Amino acid sequence: MSATFVSGSSVPGDSGDSSEVRTTKVGNVASLSQVQKTAIDTHGNVFKVPDYTIKDILSAIPKHCYERSLVRSLGYVARDIICMTIIGNVGYRLIPLVESQAIRFVLWNVYAYCLGLFAFGLWILAHECGHGAFSDYTWVNDTVGWILHSYLLVPYFSWKFSHGKHHKATGHLTRDMVFVPYTKEEYVEMKGKSVISEVAEETPIMSFLTLIFQQIGGLHFYLLTNATGQPHPEYSALGRSHFNPSSPIFEKKEYWYIVLSDIGMLCTFALVYWWSKTFSAWSAFINWFVPFMWVNHWLVFVTFLQHTDPTMPHYDDSEWTFAKGAAATIDRNFGFVGQHIFHDIIETHVLHHYVSRIPFYNAREASAAIQKVMGEHYRYEGENMWLSLWKVIRSCQFVEGDNGVRMYRNVNGIGIKPTDSKL
Known part of the structure; x- marks a missing residue:
């Protein structure tokens, strides 16, 4: 009883x-x-707060889920590149034949959008390389990852190192590396107020403009200045950049890997310059730059919604554990695109934070296994992700809590009101 x-x-x-x-x-x-x-x-x-251990999680995952196939992983890289090649060859030849300028404009946008979907698929495969989930061979992982990420203007090793630290401290307010929320005190200080009631509600138009900036420039603003990461106030914005080998984000032994990441970026700039001179500026613009901008959008869109939600906690140092932090993520559903083009990065992200070396093609089975252990602590949201994006940007402005567990609050009158104590 x-x-x-x-x-x-x-x-x-x-x-x-x-x-x-x-x-x-x-x-x-x-x-x-x-x-x-x-x-x-x-x-x-x-x-x-979750009360199971990491051992409970790992024990539930079938051993074969850890198996990585180099041939299979390379096959997905080839598939995505082939799809982009087919889209490029067919679309780039046929769209100019359309007489209506308005229809051509629409078709060029659909064309670049489709290229951007598969380009982000390649980004995800490079992300697998950084975690060692691509194959059993580190040199293969780093070579493929460096090429793919460099082509998409993401510094491979810089991302690999900082992203690895993010995985080690997900949900930790002072150790996590990205999407670290403001505390209530920091938010009020940023607004130049003394109490939360003095902070004006954010208008929907301001939320929309914030969202536009985040989706267009958020990725490289983060890479350039470490925005939304740990503050490191003793360094300038560029001093804590992902492009700076001496950034506090990295350890001294990682210095030359950061340099190699920067070289990869320079190679891409040189390639795009050659592309525009050999073929045309339009060819480089529609075949590389616009899909690249879509990759920027998808990366911020996906990662922001994986780590930000009104139901999601953040923990102080006194309360955080790896098992709790990994559960401070959420799976969402992006339909056919999410499963077949974005390689399930959206649908199995909770699992990914528990065991990042499991390849994506084994992730669904492993995810189902750990959900039995997590029970009510597993979070999933199946609503339209664009709707979720708007809800999250309006409702998740800062976190507060006094027992080591911090939950999201806002000044927009959505949900529970924050406390109004003097700071």
């Missing part, structure tokens, strides 16, 4: 204050009491 007692629980309006859930199992001889921390999310629902 068992009984569940709830004591000191928060109710909507408590702005994330802690509660304790005590579960007592009554037997013939003794009783067992376990305290589980909770918080209140933006919607006013009780969030329970």
